[in-house]
């Protein structure tokens with residue numbers, strides 16, 4: 001079998017490794033003095049941008065009306081079967097609202113499909129990432145935990161309107 005030829009033979013300096021070690025150390029010291037990206041969590045909190053996909057929440061308008069019309073699309077598209085919606089009628093213009101809306105956060109995989117499919121921009125991925133539970137029941141979020149004012153979600157709404 002023919003001997004494979006090196007593309008380039010090592011020079012004397014390559015062979016003693018010292019320039020490579022010095023280059024590596026220079027890079028290390030450069031990064032020591034540069035900006036730091038690690039946070040001392042939980043004392044220092046990470047504040048995500050609008051592109052972040054934290055736990056899904058439901059939007060409440062400024063006048064207190066829920067955006068959700070209980071169409072059930074989010075529940076149907078959810079790959080983790082984490083959403084349960086029960087519709088009821090209302091006197092409002094929208095006619096329907098979710099009498100019951102639950103998301104099982106133990107199942108949710110933060111895929112964002114529910115947000116993508118919602119025709120009313122009523123379910124959005126929030127910036128919330130601190131989810132810890134003592135028992136399984138606490139991981140099922142009802143409307144009391146899911147409903148969030150539209151002002152709290154403006155970063156996400158702006159991001160979606162620009163990039164979706």
Ligand code: SF4
Pocket residue numbers: 056074077078079080081082083103107108109110111112113114115
């Ligand atoms: S983010 Fe994905 S997994 Fe979580 S509730 Fe929405 S569709 Fe289901």
Ligand code: SF4
Pocket residue numbers: 067068069070071072073074075085114117118119120121122123
């Ligand atoms: S959150 Fe959106 S997709 Fe889900 S039931 Fe309400 S209106 Fe329909």
